[in-house]
Amino acid sequence: MKKLAFLTLAFFSMTLAVAQKETEKAVIQTTLYCNHCKACETCGQNFQKNMLKIKGVKMYDLDEAAMKFTVYFDPKKTNLDKIRQGIANLGFDADEVKANPEAYEKLDDCCKKA
Template identity: 55%
Template sequence: MKKTIFNFLLVLFLSNNTFSQKLKTNQKAVIKTTLNCDHCNECETCGLKFKTEMLKIKGVKMYELDDNAMTFTVYYNAKKTNLQAIKEGISKLGYDADEVKATLEGIASLDECCKKLD
C-alpha cells in the first residue's frame, strides 16, 4: 500500500513538473505601431511617457522602441498579462498597436508633432 501511494505521488510530481515547464512565463512580442514624427523616442512628452508608462502596463518587464521599423519589442510575464492587454495599454498611450487603434484620450495627451493626422 505504501509503495502504491509513493508511486502515485512520484508520477504526480513528475507530470506536474513537466507541464509547468511547458508554460513559459517570460514572453517576447513585436508589436507594429505608427510614429508620426521622427523624434518620438527623444520627445520631452512622448519619450518620457515611454520611459514611465510602458513599464506601468501590468506584466511588462522591458520594452524597446525601434523608431525606424516602427515597432515595440515587449518582454512580459505571461502569468500576469497577455498580448491583447499590452496592446490595449499601448493604445491608451496614444499609439496604434497592431490591430488595436490608439484611443482618442491617448492621442490627445501627445505633443502636436506626435499626434496622428487623420
C-alpha cells in the same frame, strides 16, 4: 562538500531556466509620425513612465524607424491583448488596436499625423 557545491549549482541553474521561461517576447506594430519619439521630452517620458506600468511588462524597446515595439513580458501576469490595449491607452496604435482618441489628443503635435 563537492556534493553541496554541485547541488547549489544545479539549483541555481534550474531557477535561472525557470525564470527565463517566464518571459515572452512580442513585436507590436505601432504608428509614429515623428522621428524622435524616444528623445522627445514628453513622448519619451510617456513611454518611460507608462510602458512599464502595464502589468506584466518587464522591458520594452521602441524602434522608431520600423514603428515597432518589442515587448518582453510575463505571460502569467498579462497577455498580448492587454499589452496592446495599454499601448493604445498611451495614444498609439498597437497592431489592430487603434489608439485611444483621448490619449492621442494629449500627444505632442509632432507625434500626430499632419
